[in-house]
Every structure is written in structure tokens, then in C-alpha cells.
Amino acid sequence: MELLSVNLGRATASEHTDHADGLTGIGKRPVDGPVEVRDPGPRGTGGSGLAGDEICELRHHGGTHQAVYAYAREDLDRWEAELGRPLRNGEFGENFTTAGLDVNGARIGERWRVGDSLLLEVTSSRIPCRTFAGVLDERRWVKRFTAAAVPGAYLRVVEPGTVRAGDAIEVVHRPAHEVTVSVQFRAITLERDLLPGLLAAGAALHPDTRRTVQTYLAKTGRDGVNAR
Template structure:
């Protein structure tokens, strides 16, 4: 089956049990989303999806986290292991995909999605908000151990994305540095961090952050 978008998802600020302030993690399917480069994490537009809420702009949003994609197959895997159905958007993703190898994507890989062009920038790091939203025991540890996080994407060519739009991988760098490798480096694997830094494949801000973290 050709890779495609199963649903496009956006959210408004809503309370999360156990947190003092609302969050934009509650994403629900909508008919269409408009995506664009939101600019810098601080001082920019937040989400790359027009009308989508990003509350904590210190950690979320900005050019290299403009759009978040999760494979429906991964939601189904978790649903089976958690013993509950996980709706599209449950992980806070803007794109729920079918038939796309999201979690083996290389850093810098480019996807043509409908009329847009998106670039894979990095993995999702689980946080307290995600854990409260999921309401599952030891969620951050379990998610990190699984290591298949979905993909944060930059918007190279803006436009509209709808459910059913095809997804085509139009560029794969070939360096083999995939999202799970990057995630393990972010989680403290110094050898993998050194490999990523030496390869110079990360966006500039992320390269600088990983370099500082490794020092």
C-alpha cells in the first residue's frame, strides 16, 4: 500500500490532569491543515500548523519542530501493549501516517506530502506533559526504551495537507543516521553523539545543543 496521510490533527489549549497549566498536546483529526515555517522556537509562531496550539515554546515548536508525525502502526503497537485503543492524534502528532517508515527515517530525509515538502529534523523526547496526558505508569521510561518516537519535521514548501494525501520520500541522505540513533544520542549515548556531531547532519541549533550536552 502506498504511504499516505491517515489523518491531520490539531489542538487547542486544554487542561491536563496533574499539570498546573493547559497544554496543546490534545490533537484531534480535522479536515485540513495549513503548514508553514513558524520561525524560531522563541519569538516565532509556535506550531508549523496554522491554528494549532503550542504552549511551552521553550521546548516545543519552531522551525525544526514545525510538524510532528507518528505512524499509525506505532500507535497500534502501543494500543495492543497498553490494552486500549489509541486515537489518531493521541501522541500529540499533527500527521498520523499509514505505510510510511517514520521511525527509520534519516535525519535530513525529505517527504513530499500532498502539496508540501517536509524535512525530517529529529526525534521526539518524552516529557512530563506527555506522561500526564497518557496516564500510564512509568510512561517516559517505557516510551524511551521503545525508542520509536515519531519525527519532528521542518516545512520547506508550505501548503495544505489532508487525510488521504500521498507521502513520498523524495530524498534520503544515505548516511544511515536514523531517528532512533539520534534519540539514543540525546538520551546519553556519547559514542552515538560523537558520530552525529562528526557527520554534521543535524540542524545548526540542534548540533550546538548536542555539542554542549556532550561536553
């Protein structure tokens, strides 16, 4: 399992963002050389976990639980075939483009060692937004991306470190539950009956996801059950 590229974004103007100044950092490009990765701090004040990576809309992106976004090259390749166009590393806004790693099958709370020092923990899936759809410029993109249920993973920084393209990725901890990135995504976007089962992920569950589950339970009167 390998880190194919480390991708950083620069603030650029876009008509598809809700940022007050009309800027977005979604367009990320691979970089050469080492990049420092650390906990950026709480969302709203903290941006990306990668030094030099700009996040403009801090209300909805970045922060501790979304410090790094990873997407598999294998999934980009499948989208290339479906869309009939090349997709470079970083085009989906991912910081890490990986190879040989089942990103969507990763479990919430799973930990990855990247390179010699960086330790990350999987927190949640990516949820597609209008900026993503607008920049990619594909018809009905949010609906298509959602239906595919290969969203990629957000991660928090457990131990900071420096990484570069070509670094090895090792799964050093895999929780016993079955709440994967894909299951979490489908529960949030497609199959609401899966929501109670997300609680099996315990403390590793993203705070936003936990609030969504709690709201669902309050409205339906259901109890938490095992995810399927």
C-alpha cells in the first residue's frame, strides 16, 4: 500500500462556492518533496492538516476531524472509465491519492501509519457538495457520486509527521466493528435505517455523524443496533 501523491490546493476564484470572497481550495495538485501534516485545530478556525494546503470555507471543511482527505487511485480509474476523461491525482480534492488500499472499506477508527512518523485515524466519509459538482462540471454529479458510494475517507492526525509521494501506508489498527467508510456514507445519504448501527464505531465516530444519529433516534424512537 502506497501514497501515490500528496496534493495541495491554492485558493482560486469559483462561481460554485459559498465562500464570501468566492474562493475555493478544492483544486489540488501533486507536489514534490516532503509535506508536514499535523492537527489543524477545531473546524471553523483550523483548516487543512497539510502545511501549504488552503481551505477557504472553514465552516464546512477542514479542522481536526477532516484534517486529511484520502481517495484511492483505483476509484479514480473507475471514474475515468465512466466519465471518458482523464482524472489526475488530486482532482477530487483529495490530499492523499493512494494505491493498493481499500479506502472505502476502511473502518471508522482504523489507523494508518504513513511514512515513518505520521499516524492517522479514519473519521468519516466525504459528502459531495455543489462546489465539487461545479468544479468537476459533470451533469447530475452529486447524485451519481452518491449512488456509487465510493466517497473516500477523512482522517484526523493522531501523531504528526512528514510525508512525501512514494511513502508506504500500513494499517496498524483495525477496529472489531463493521462500520466502514462506505457504510457510514450510505447511512448518511442513502439508507437512513443504517444510522443507529453507526454508534458501534464508538468514540471514533465523527461528532457531526453522532449528532445525525442522535437526531434520527430521537425522531424515530429507535435504539442503536449493529450496523449491517
